[in-house]
Structure formats: structure tokens, C-alpha cells
Amino acid sequence: MPISTREIQLASRPHGEPTQDNFALAEVALPDPQPGEIAVRNLAMSVDPYMRGRMNDAPSYAPPWQLGEAARGGAIGEVTASQSPDVAVGSLVLHDRGWREHAVLPASEAFVVPRRDGLSPTLYLGALGMPGRTAYVGLFRIAAFQPGDTVFVSAAAGAVGSMVGQLAKLSGAARVIGSAGSQDKIDFLLNDLGFDAAFNYHDGPAARLLAQAAPDGIDVYFDNVGGEQLEAAIGAMKLHGRIAVCGQISGYNASSPQPGPRNLGLFVSRRLAMKGFLVFEHDDLADEFTQQVSGWLTEGKIKTRETVVDGLDQAVDAFIGMLRGANTGKMIITL
């Protein structure tokens, strides 16, 4: 155990897009674990779009980060010391004390996860973790996916979107369409993940691009971005279409309200449904998800790509880049 460790603290709250100045890399003393606690050496931490909301001092589902304190977020690590009978030294644990190289936390707030042959532990931050479970809950429960559905997902090359498309294909979707922001991502969707169609949302009005990619309309839209693509999706909806609202990253950095879709009248004429959700309210699906997805991963039926950035001192740049779309697949910071 080192006696000091590095962590990233919130230095100030952003107005609009976050900058390096909103964060500070600090060297802090690492306490010894007290009874009931464990010490963890973090192997990797997650940067996720929802973290932008935690930078604001506003009540939300995830508590705001506090000024002058280390940021939080998903991390995977190895237990180096334990004062708990429930967690053995050497265990692999998933927990929420990311943004730091070492963490001391109550054993009750860490989840021991198995080491799986051939599968990287970092998958617990992506396909096998919160992003994968978010895709699973949103597609199957919130959007009530049925075999034969045509599914559109935005931010499709991201950690959640890439899982949504693959889960839909593996479950009998008639057609899966994804949108992303670069040719490299479009190639990834079409060539690696087996999407039926994909478009770069920079190439023109989303409504036109989606109409070309889904000429017969869509049954399900998995919304990661909001804004123009949400309006396009509503316009492309078939009768009884369903929208799972997972995130609206297009507005996360906005400092004034963004215009909403102008075609909500279609909700009545086409009997549409739109639901927002948070994965942590659907823990009852966690076992089903893990069993299903770990199987598909082991069989090679689900492909993953990680954008890996090494070192805590790179984490802030990586986070800001992810909000701009710099990642393909799950963005991971190795520590």
C-alpha cells in the first residue's frame, strides 16, 4: 500500500463545455482501511456521458460531484487489503470510486466480479457493465423490442449504442440502423458490428439521412443524443413506435435550452410512446443480462471495441473528447 495516491478533483463547475480548468490532479494521503472497508488498486476507470451532469450543482439521479473532492464514477480494480470477511484480497471488484489510482471504500459498496477466461476485466466497465446493461434494459424493457422490429440507435458506435445494435440483431431485428459522427465509426458499425445501415449525422439533415437508411420507417428508436435526431426518429416512426430515451448528449454542454422536436403531433396519429429510463431502477434484469451477454461475448457473437487512454493525467482530456465524440466503443482510462 502506498501512503499517498493521485486523484482528480472537481476544481470548478463548467458553463457549457468543460475544460481542463474545471479539474485538478491532486496527490492525497491514502488512509488505511477501517473495519468493513477494503483498499483497491484501480486497474481502469470509466468516462461516461452522464458524468457531465454530475459537474452541475443540480439535483439529479447521480449526486453532483463536490468542489474540491475527487470525482466519482465506475472503476474496476484489485483488492489490495481487506478488513471485511466478504471480500478477499486479490478479488476483482467493480465500484464507483473512479478518477483515482487507489481507493478505500466500504466493502458493501463494491461488487466482486468473476475473472472470465478470455474476457478483459475492462469489459465490466462496458459491454458487461453499466453501458451494456443500459442497452439491454432500454431495448428489451423500455422500448419493448420484438423480433421483426426495425431499430434505429444514435451514437451507435458508443459504448451503449454499439450494444443496442448488436443485441437487436442477435434477437431478430428486421433491420438495424445506426448514426455516428465519423467515417471510421460508420465503417465500424457496418463492417464489424453487422449493422444493416449507418449514416454520419454530419452529412445532412438527419430526417433525410434516416429516411434513406430506413425507407419503410422504424419501430424502435434508442435515443442517446436528443435534438435533431430525435425529431428525425419521431418523423420516421411506424404506427405504435417506441422511443427509449437513454440520454441526450447533444444538449449536455448547452447553456440554454435546446429546441424540442416540432412533430409531437405524430404521437397521437401514430400512437407513439417515449420513455426515459435509468438502468439502476432495473436491477431485476441484471442476472439475466449478465448470463445472456457474457455467453454471447464468450462465443464471439458480440464484438467490442475500446478506446483506451493510459494514465490518470490523460483522463480529463479523454472525458472532454468523449463528449465531443472522440471515442469508438467504450472509452476506458487504464491506470
Add this chain to the structure above:
Amino acid sequence: MPISTREIQLASRPHGEPTQDNFALAEVALPDPQPGEIAVRNLAMSVDPYMRGRMNDAPSYAPPWQLGEAARGGAIGEVTASQSPDVAVGSLVLHDRGWREHAVLPASEAFVVPRRDGLSPTLYLGALGMPGRTAYVGLFRIAAFQPGDTVFVSAAAGAVGSMVGQLAKLSGAARVIGSAGSQDKIDFLLNDLGFDAAFNYHDGPAARLLAQAAPDGIDVYFDNVGGEQLEAAIGAMKLHGRIAVCGQISGYNASSPQPGPRNLGLFVSRRLAMKGFLVFEHDDLADEFTQQVSGWLTEGKIKTRETVVDGLDQAVDAFIGMLRGANTGKMIITL
């Protein structure tokens, strides 16, 4: 049986708000009923907001009215001749050949309804008919109303809205709030229908008026108008709030798309759900509805007000006025 009768035909399609010129009052020959048909003397006809959509030549749930042909819509009448063993002369029937004084139609397209002691047959066009059933389906099935909910309904003094509020109160709502466009309507909501709070949407920003009327937020919004009030309702939603989208009358006469709500980001943070619906897809609730609501009407627990206009030659003005909000309660044309 007269040999001729009067009907209102669609003369041209409107751009924006309809005018008298879009309609023509015509004298037409009345055919004798053929085998399987009945002849009906209409007692009253309905004018409803959804009819605005039927004036457009665009595919929708209700087929467009055809140029040079009589308009259609709900009507209640007495059977004057019958060539069907299923419908006796003298029966009271509900059917879709409104906008005319007499109608000849297949018996299979008419619904024989009972004459109920003390209840006006025109209730079959309002509280006991399509508007009442729309309120019932939207509140209980689409918005999944639960006792203890706080409910907000727009166009609350209209045929549907006045039922939504009363059904919610009778079913254990914690608080019912309505909006309408005149002081007379507000008085009606508060003094006659038992709403807990009501506001005139002309009195200021809807978000402020709603926050005053529902300081603790709302669980259910029954949307009849869309636009600014929808945005206000989303902003006032509590966690897991539900929106039933019944209509969006604020946009019906618009000739360009109206801006959408700017606060859809709340769908995730508050896990909101919004669903559009059409009553005719929920016929399985019709018997339950009729039994429940006819009982409450007979017991005097549901109050109704009709805005009655007499004569087919007044129907167009009445329809145009209803789109502007001239009615309190159900608007009926007696014939």
C-alpha cells in the same frame, strides 16, 4: 321520410384556420334504405377537435373528408325506417353520419343505445360517448392513474377535459388542476366540477401558472393542447410522471410546424413516459366505461355542461368557434 334533406359538404381544404368558405350547405335527395340499411333522423351531431384533421388531405387515423361530399362525425338519431332485422324503427342509434339532418346507412355501422331515465340522448355524444371514453382510456390505461396522483389536464372545460378531471377526483386523485381560456370556464371547473385548482392560460407563462397551481408537481398530465402547456407540464412532472397525449389543439390550425418542448432532457432524469393514443384502439374498455360512467351520471356524481347550438346552418360557425375555444363542455348541434 322526406325525399330530400340538408347536409354540409366539404367545399375546399383550409390552409390554417377553417372558414365558412371551406363548407357548403347542400340539399340532396335522400335514398330509400336498401336491404341491410336503416334511415335515421338525426337529433344531434357532434363537433370535435379531431375533425380539423379530417379537413386535410393527409392519411391519418380518421379518413379525410372528401371534397364535394358530406362531412362525417358522430351523431345520435332515431331510426325512421329499417331494412334490417337487427335495428327496430324507433331505436336510438349512435353513428358516424353527422353533418346532415337525415342519414341512410348500413345497420351494421350504427350502435343501438338504450334510452336512460333522466339522461339526455346527447350524452352519447359527450360524457357517455367518444369524449368520455377518451378521457377514461387516457387517464386509466395510458396515464396509468393511481389514487393519490396529482393530475393536470389542459382544455379542462372541454368535453374530454371536464371528464378527465371528474374521473380523477372520483377515483382518489390527491389534487386535480385544469387549464382553460376564460374566466367563465375557470369558474365552471372550480365551482361545478370540483377541480382543486384551475388557471386561465392567457394569464401568463404556463410554467409559472402551473407551478402556482401545483406547487408540489404533478404525476399525470392529460394533454389536449400540446405547445407551451406541454412544456410546462413536463417541467412540473414528478419522478415517474406520465403524459397521455390525446390531442394537441394548439397546433391544429398551424400551417407551419410548432416548436417542441425544450425540456425533454427531463425524460431521463425524472424517468417520464409520454404516450399518444386513440380511443378506438381500446374498445375492450367500452363496457367497463359505460357501466361506471352511466352509474356516476345517474347518481349525479358526474356533472356535464353542453354548449348547444341549434340548426345545421349554425354547425360550421360552431365548429370554427370550438377550435377557438368557444365551448364549455361538449359542443352539440341539435338538428
